[in-house]
Amino acid sequence: MDKLETLKIKNKELKEWLAEVIALTKPKDIVLCNGSEEEYNSLISEMLSKGILIELNQKEFPGCYLHRSDPNDVARTEHLTFICTDNKDEAGPTNNWMNTNEAKKMLFSLFNGCMKDRTMYIVPYLMGPKDSPHSQAGVMVTDSPYVVVGTRILTRMGNIALEFLENSRNFVKGLHSIGDLNPNRRFICHFPNERLIMSIGSNYGGNAILSKKCHALRIASVMGREEGWLAEHMLIIGIEEPDGRLNYITGAFPSASGKTNLATLKPPASYEGWKVWTLGDDIAWIHINSDGRLWAINPEAGFFGVVIGVNSKNNPIMLQTIKKNTIFTNVALKSNGTPWWEGMDGNVPSELIDWKGEKWKPNGERAAHPNARFTTPALQCPSLSSKFDDPNGVPISAIIFGARRANLTPLVFEAFNWEHGVFVGASMGAETTQAAVGKVGVVRRDPMAMLPFCGYNMADYFNHWLKIGSKCKNPPRIFHVNWCRRNKKGEFLWPGFSENIRVLKWIIQRINGEVDAIETPIGYIPKIEDLDLKGLSITKETIEELLYVDKEEWLEELKDVKRFFETFGDRFPKELWEQYNLTKERLIKA
Ligand code: SAT
Ligand code: MN
DSSP states (O other): OHHHHHTOOOOHHHHHHHHHHHHHHOOSEEEEOOOOHHHHHHHHHHHHHHTSEEEOOTTTSTTOEEEOOOTTOSSBOGGGEEEEESSHHHHOTTSEEEEHHHHHHHHHHHHTTTTTTSEEEEEEEEESOTTOTTOEEEEEEESOHHHHHHHHHHSEESHHHHHHHTTOOOEEEEEEEOTTOOGGGOEEEEEGGGTEEEEESOOSHHHHOTIIIIIIIIIHHHHHHHHTOEEESEEEEEEEOTTOOEEEEEEEOOTTSSHHHHHTOOOOTTSTTOEEEEEESSOEEEEEOTTSSEEEEOOOSEEEEEOTTOOTTTOHHHHHHTTSSOEEESOEEOTTSOEEOTTOSSOOOSOEEOTTSOEEOSSSSOSSOTTOEEEEEGGGOTTBOTTTTOTTOEEEEEEEEEOOOSSSSOSEEEOSSHHHHHHHHHTOEEEOOTTBSSOSSOEEEOGGGOTTTOOSOHHHHHHHHHHHHHHOSSOOEEEEEOTTOBOTTSOBSSOOGGGGHHHHHHHHHHHTTOOOOEEETTEEEOOGGGSOOTTOOOOHHHHHHHHOOOHHHHHHHHHHHHHHHHTTGGGSOHHHHHHHHHHHHHHHHO
16 A cells, blocks of 8 residues: 555545555556656566567667467457446347456456566556547556557557546546466456456457457447447548548448558559548547537557558558557567568568467468557558547548458448448448457358447447437448458459558548449449449459349348347347348348
């Protein structure tokens, strides 16, 4: 307690909570993080000396380091992630649930004395721009220096948040310990009613950097429902045309499905004068503004993206961003001390150290982990929007839902209206990726790409979306995209990456009433002549295949959608059943 007094923390609630946490975890030392560069550098030095980080070639990658995870701890573990409430219905059928008291009993025993040989870092952080009415503070307590430096890159961390807290404002509490990294003793638990997160046994980004998925999505989604706003798994970009017209859009895609690539898209040479401005690559907090529109801020300050496939062709902007001050996790290492990953420019080196730290030869095994990541500051991103720090955020003209699907879903379609758009989002199905432990490439329902991140009953979440739209005089238009449709040979039909700007262009033209569209049972698709395909070697047949709506396949898909909707029972909004029935009728009639 003495040590706590010397920290001079003014927020009474914070002080009381820290006293409890200290009594429980019994740390050897306590450090209150101020967020300074000096503190960051000293944490880096300490981790280098302990082998937690490896210094990369400082000439080519200044300020860059490599972290190797425990091989058992390389992705989010959704089966070990829980929403803890008194009543299971509050969590709903899509979340793992634990009773509040039982969860606490179990966690208190796991956390008991867990820091006795470790330093406890108290990490205040701010989510959102400094003076935004929509920003929130959180305080994370952790025994992982890797998590502290990650949080420093991904949030506005330290004194800036303590100052925010001085007026005894509410904050989200997060207690994290690496524990013993044993998946049998790994739990990522959320107590939304107390704005509390307790996470133990993992040191992986989304499980351990509590500001990100735990606070900014699971806890914030509950706050959003109570307060009338949305916390979404969405990128935010501004698209500027040669004449200066600027439209902002948000996009929800499941983890590791190209959100970061779209957020940092560099238009191809034929799109001279076009610019994509980056505001966020993962999370958007969206509020109704007095102008009747939805406005979005990115609560984060950095990017935690998949590095596999980042190269000068697919994502030159991110490649440039991660050239300095970046922590690489689970990449391979070249003999010259630079990082390497599959899909990088150049030839595959004949020798590498793989992500586990072992000698690697080109033998078919991957050298970097498929979920290898970079943690990098947004301020380094050359396409960062000048509105990045704007307390009001940006007005949203369109929301894009995107799901990786080998077949079924057209390149792009537009919802008929807000309610139909909510149906499109709620019925989204996507192939699983390497961002979470489990089988990759299996289609599962992933509504609004929020399946792993919604902190409450998703039936209520859908209702909340419907309500937001009805309260908005001028809600954004809703679209669905699929960059990953394949032909019968299994080849991708669409080039993707920077060429996706062509689809964004159509979306903007639709928003501004500049192009017509073809009505199909699932929504509006582009007329082929309205898609700008100049300079692209793509046949008319391929485009037709990309836009094709297969009635039988969709009717099959609807069966799965129905099974999913039914899991919510009476709580499920009738408006979405109505949209389901209308879609089915249109398909049958087509
Ligand atoms: O959950 S993480 O933030 O670690 C990455 C992701 O799945 O989006
Ligand atoms: Mn994500």
